[in-house]
Amino acid sequence: xxxxxxxxxxxxxxxxxxxxxxxxxxxxxxxxxxxxxxxxxxxxxxxxxxxxxxxxxxxxxxxxxxxxxxxxx
Numbered sequence: 001x002x003x004x005x006x007x008x009x010x011x012x013x014x015x016x017x018x019x020x021x022x023x024x025x026x027x028x029x030x031x032x033x034x035x036x037x038x039x040x041x042x043x044x045x046x047x048x049x050x051x052x053x054x055x056x057x058x059x060x061x062x063x064x065x066x067x068x069x070x071x072x073x
Contacts, residue, residue: 005059007069014039016069018057025060025071042069 005018013030025042044054054071061070 005057005061007060007062009062009064009067009069011064011067016042016060016062018060018071020056020058023054023056025054025057025069 003017004020007016008014008030009016010030015028015030017026017028019026023044026038027040027042028036028038042054057071059072062068063070
C-alpha cells in the first residue's frame with residue numbers, strides 16, 4: 001500500500017511509516033532488505049488520554065535537532 005508519510009532518522013538508522021488505516025507509526029531498520037517485519041510499532045495512549053492519541057496520521061516527520069518524531073493528526 002501507499003503510506004501517507006515516511007520519515008528517516010539517519011542517526012539511529014530507522015525509517016518511520018505513518019499508517020493512516022490504523023492509528024500508529026511503524027518503525028523499520030533502514031538497512032533492512034526485502035519483506036521485513038517492523039522493529040516496533042508506536043501507538044497512542046489509552047482511550048481517553050486525548051493528549052497521547054495518534055488519531056489518523058496523514059504524515060510523519062523527524063526533527064533531528066530535538067530527536068523527536070512528529071505526527072500530525
